[in-house]
Amino acid sequence: MPVVNHREKAEVPPKYRLFCLDCGWESDPEFRLRCPRCSGALDPRINLENATERDSGRPELAYLDFLPVESEHFLDADISVRTPCRPAPHLGAAIGLPRLWVKDESQQPTGTTKDRLASVVLAVFRQFGINEFVASSTGNSSTALARAVQRDPSMGAHFFCGRDFTGDHDIETGDRVSLTVVDGNYAQATQAAQEFAARNGLVWEGGFFNWARREGLKLTYLEAFEAMDDKPDVVVQAISSGMGMMAVRKGVAEYLACGRLTSPPRLLMVQQDTCAPMAAAWSEGRAELTEDDVIERPTGLARAILLGDGRATYPYMRDIAAESGGAIVSVSQDELVQARTMLRELEGLDVCHSSAATIAALRNEAAARRITPDKVVLVNLTGRERYTASDAGPALAAATAG
Numbered sequence: 001m002p003v004v005n006h007r008e009k010a011e012v013p014p015k016y017r018l019f020c021l022d023c024g025w026e027s028d029p030e031f032r033l034r035c036p037r038c039s040g041a042l043d044p045r046i047n048l049e050n051a052t053e054r055d056s057g058r059p060e061l062a063y064l065d066f067l068p069v070e071s072e073h074f075l076d077a078d079i080s081v082r083t084p085c086r087p088a089p090h091l092g093a094a095i096g097l098p099r100l101w102v103k104d105e106s107q108q109p110t111g112t113t114k115d116r117l118a119s120v121v122l123a124v125f126r127q128f129g130i131n132e133f134v135a136s137s138t139g140n141s142s143t144a145l146a147r148a149v150q151r152d153p154s155m156g157a158h159f160f161c162g163r164d165f166t167g168d169h170d171i172e173t174g175d176r177v178s179l180t181v182v183d184g185n186y187a188q189a190t191q192a193a194q195e196f197a198a199r200n201g202l203v204w205e206g207g208f209f210n211w212a213r214r215e216g217l218k219l220t221y222l223e224a225f226e227a228m229d230d231k232p233d234v235v236v237q238a239i240s241s242g243m244g245m246m247a248v249r250k251g252v253a254e255y256l257a258c259g260r261l262t263s264p265p266r267l268l269m270v271q272q273d274t275c276a277p278m279a280a281a282w283s284e285g286r287a288e289l290t291e292d293d294v295i296e297r298p299t300g301l302a303r304a305i306l307l308g309d310g311r312a313t314y315p316y317m318r319d320i321a322a323e324s325g326g327a328i329v330s331v332s333q334d335e336l337v338q339a340r341t342m343l344r345e346l347e348g349l350d351v352c353h354s355s356a357a358t359i360a361a362l363r364n365e366a367a368a369r370r371i372t373p374d375k376v377v378l379v380n381l382t383g384r385e386r387y388t389a390s391d392a393g394p395a396l397a398a399a400t401a402g
C-alpha cells in the first residue's frame with residue numbers, strides 16, 4: 001500500500017479542516033489529537049458539497065465523501081463490512097416501543113463496531129506517513145486495530161491492557177504487533193501506553209481523542225439512517241468513553257446539512273450500575289466529573305464499557321445529552337441479563353451485555369413514558385461476546401448458561 005504524506009502535494013485544497021470542538025481553533029489536516037490552545041477534542045470538518053453515497057458493498061468506499069480520507073488508496077477496504085439494520089418488532093412490542101430498529105454491529109469481522117474505527121484510523125495513519133503506533137483499550141478496539149495492522153506488512157503497533165482485561169483481547173502478536181499487560185486498570189494501562197510512546201518517540205494513537213476513530217464509527221449511523229424507512233426520533237448506544245456517541249452526533253449533523261435527515265434525534269447513552277459515573281453526574285446536573293467519581297477497579301457484565309475514569313470525556317457526553325434532549329442513564333446487572341435474553345429469544349440476536357444495555361435502558365424509559373410508543377427508536381448493538389465464559393468469572397458463566 002503506498003504511503004504518501006498528502007501535505008507534500010498541497011496544490012489541491014484539503015478535503016477537510018480540523019476544528020477544536022471547544023474553542024473553534026482550526027488548522028489544515030495534520031495528525032494532532034488535541035487543540036494547542038485549549039486541549040479540547042479536534043474534529044475534522046469535511047467539505048460536503050457534492051458529497052454522495054457511492055454504490056459499493058464496502059462502507060468506507062460507499063461513504064468516502066464523508067470521510068477525512070483523501071484517497072481510496074489509503075484504505076484497506078476489507079477491515080469492516082456493512083451490517084444489517086432492521087426492524088425488531090417482537091422485541092419492540094415486548095418493551096413497549098413497536099417502532100424499534102436494530103443495527104447489528106456484532107456482524108463485523110472481529111465481532112464489534114470497532115472494526116470500523118480500525119479501518120479509518122489506519123487509512124489516516126497511512127495518509128500522514130505513520131507506520132507504527134501505541135494504543136490501549138478495554139479489548140475490542142485493540143483487537144480490531146491489531147487485525148488491521150496484521151493485514152498491512154508496513155504497519156506495526158504496541159498494545160497495552162490492564163491485567164483484568166487480558167481475556168478481552170484477541171490479538172495475534174508477532175514481529176509487528178505486541179501486547180503488554182499492565183498491573184492495573186484500563187486507565188493505568190493507558191497511562192503506561194502513553195509513557196511508552198513518549199519514551200520511544202512513537203505515535204500515541206489517542207483513543208477517544210483520535211478523530212479518525214470517531215469518523216470510522218460514524219459510518220454505522222450513516223448506513224442505519226439510509227436503511228431506515230422512517231428516520232429515528234431516538235438513538236441509543238452504550239457508552240464507555242463516548243466515541244460512539246460523538247460519532248452519532250457528527251453523522252446526524254452531516255445528514256441534516258445534506259438534507260438526508262430533517263430533524264435531529266434524541267441521543268440516549270447507557271452505562272451499567274457498577275460503573276456509571278457519567279450517568280450519576282448527569283442525573284445530578286453536574287458539568288464535570290471529579291476524582292471522587294473515579295472507580296478504581298470497575299467490574300460488571302458489560303465488560304466493553306468498564307471505563308472507571310470518564311473525566312476527560314464526560315463534558316462532551318453531557319453536551320450531547322443536553323443539546324439533543326437526551327440523557328445518560330444506567331441499568332442494573334439483572335436488567336442486562338434480561339435484555340440480553342430478550343434479544344436472543346425474541347429476535348435471534350446473540351450480542352454482548354454492552355449491546356444489551358441499550359434494550360435494558362429503553363425498557364425502563366418506555367415504562368416511565370419518557371419514550372412513547374409512537375417514537376422510532378434506533379439501537380446500535382455494538383458487538384457480540386468474544387471471550388469465553390471461563391475468562392470472565394462465575395457471574396458471566398451464570399448469565400450465559402441459559
Ligand SMILES: Cc1ncc(COP(=O)(O)O)c(C=O)c1O
Binds near residue numbers: 139238239240383384
Ligand atoms: C461493544 C462495545 N460497545 C460499546 C462501547 C462503547 O465505547 P465508546 O463509548 O468508547 O464509544 C465499546 C467500547 O469499547 C464496545 O466495545
Ligand SMILES: [Zn+2]
Binds near residue numbers: 020023025038040
Ligand atoms: Zn480549543
